[in-house]
Amino acid sequence: MKEKLVLIGNGMAGVRTIEEILDRDPERYQITIIGEEKYPNYNRIMLSNVLQKKMSVSEIITNPIEWYEENQIKLINHDPAVKMDTDNKKIITQSGKEIFYDKCILATGSRAFILPIEGAQLPGVVGFRTIDDTENMLEASQKYQKAVVIGGGLLGLEAAKGLLDQGMDVTVIHLEKWLMETQLDEKAGKMLQADLEKQGLKFLMEKATQKILGETRVTGLAFSDGTTIETDMVVMSIGIRSETTLARTTTIEVNRGIVVDDFMKTTVPDVFAVGECAEHNGNVYGLVAPLFEQGKVLADVLTGKEAKPYQGSTTFTSLKVSGCDLYSAGNIRETEGINSIEAFDGINYTYKKIFVRENQVVGVVLYGDTSEGNRYYNILKKNESIEEYTPVSLLHMVGEEASADVSEWPDDEVICGCNGIDKGTIMTAINEKDLTSVADVTKHTKAGGSCGKCKSVIGDVLAYALGGEVVSAPTGICGCTDLSRDQIVTQIYAKKLTSSDEVYRELNFTNPEGCPKCRPAVNFYLNVAWPKEHADEKESRYVNERLYANIQNDGTFSVIPRMRGGKTNPQQLLLIAKVAEKYDVPMVKVTGSQRIGLYGVKKEDLPKIWEELDMKSAGAYAKAVRSVKTCVGANFCRFGTQDSMGLGIKLEQRYEFIDTPHKFKMGVSACPRSCVESGVKDFGIIGVDNGFQIYVGGNGGTEIKEAVLLTTVETEQEVIDICGAMLQYYRETGIYAERTAPWIERMGFDVVKEVLLDPEKRQELLSALDEAVIGRRGNPWDEVVEDNNTRQELYTVGRV
């Protein structure tokens, strides 16, 4: 009989320990895992990315159900342990199951600490800890406008950014003078706050919350200084408390956490604890790196290996909010005996501060540029003397920084701090197991599998190990590849890849036929790169673009005929009315861009309706140039200075049916009253006395962005040309599904401006655009109406 090992808590520390045990001796134990949540093991850290909609829940599952099966682990899920009887070595779960153990690991993690103040129980007050919490927050963000996050620490800020990304108005309440006060010094904390404010977050500093207001749901907060704030939701993020309820049903010693020795043993025989529920030497850790170190020690102990005693951990922190790169490690307080070296670069807005005691680095804070974080962390962990370093080195030349070159790093240089994986381990894995992608390295070594910040360095090591042949990127465009958009596009040109199949094969996508994320993207990049050689792949297009109509929530479709510039006439209206009546169209609506839409059409009726309408498609389903919204302008309006309708029609005619990375919306107003809201269009025009102001990069989408004034021109022709140049530049450099606002932000407004306003470059782009779209700009509805095959293949339903 194998010994029975029971793990309580299906979270990061516990399951990691089990993995380490399986690595060492897979046959030793009969393992049972008891978990409270209804999901298999997942990467809790990544919940921040789920909340920011950068990842889906399925992407953060680290060990799917099959993993438990493959390793013959019995999983008792969604059924917490409620009682523990250490005399009879037995655990009882909520549903009444009794499980006996020979060895038991407690890894119950911790809970979000909820301030014990009036109103804390009201609906709308949430913690941020689990998948369920995250989904609740995402759901609430759909229904409500305002959110308050109490606590300006790592988690609170990530939660706040997530809610902001969902379109909420978010205020962070913080008790201290600056954000993340335990990890950052005042300067870095203030820089962080300024950056987050730029992204749209609001802050109330040095405010103590006294009570939560509301009768049936939160409506606001009251502070100790008598002021209040309105809100629809409160996220409490003021700290965590070790989950020790179960341990307290026994005689195991519990302080702040479950007390363990250097070998993760509790005070009761055969019971161990790891993770956030454990207290070692008076310390409870709330980050993954220490938990994994503990897991290794415990795995050694449980498999009879000689274990090195656990001696506590040096922790480091980075924040998962894009645009705010910070890194903090070790001791960052200037107490006696500790001095610091500080450098602030006001041009690049970067800051670093190194804390030194007796020629050894004991702490580091980096803001703005964290590329050296790992290096300092290594110096710090190894207690290296820094006598040989130049302490302050300003303006060294490019290439002088040996630190950036992974080939020169020693083997014991830690690359993935979360998991404590060093360069040597990664190199060995790459060579022994023929790994070729960052994802593979993560799978085999765990490096990069936690917070993910080290993926770019892993990519460098990989490139170095493989002789620079494979360049792997920090983040791929989807789960099928590690390559970024730029790398894929570069390879498409370099290797002259002209079909999706070739791309998938040549670039080693793990999934040979891709997924709904990468297929449309790759198809688009190929269309832009090889307009003549690459045949558009219908099977890679999303249904809307495949069928030239928007799919609605009930599986029916919408038909929106083109009315250039939003202008129509009685004949068109009669036709639309007739068709709507004949085909029992359940809803006729004027759309957001001044067109008439027929909604609720059955797929089979689409070709007939198009035929009878005898109008063109408005492309309202497409990642392409959409329609142009116009005001009445000089034709009828008493303020109009320009012929907005005329220009709108010209623009539409010139650029309709051109594919772009995401939808591209335009608007033309004839005076600064801007009746078409030109300020939130990808390309917005406002007529003024002496010409046209051109605004670009306005998005009224999930993230609302105001357009920026690009220039003012005198003639309609200039407007049309600049528009075409922008379209092509966006097509060539945009990431699929990236709207113009983030595109401009990524490229830098000044760069975009310079390109579009340079007459020569503008001309080049225009010619490239014309060339790329020759023969590709017909009305897609016609093709279907005329082609019986397509009609048969795509629009009919068989009946038996």
Place this chain on the structure above:
Amino acid sequence: MEKIFVGQLDELAPRMGKEVIVWGQKIAVFRLSDDRVKAIENICPHKQGPLAEGTVSGEYVFCPLHDYKINLNDGQVQEPDEGCVRAYETIVENDLVYVMV
């Protein structure tokens, strides 16, 4: 069970689904890139999305409405989502496609 003729192989475009209604049951028929044919119920267990309009990759289809990933062999929804749809056996003879209903 009966062997129902649902169409010719060349009427099915590779990696694009087609809906066939057999005795009132909505069935989505798919021709994979290697010309094998798969058939599953055309109603996503999540919010009734029409699976025939989804993206086909290998032996899976992704629902067009909210991206549920469904195995075309057994109709099983893939983790982390849950559920399943009925899968039908298919037969291709002389380029004629049949579904066992």
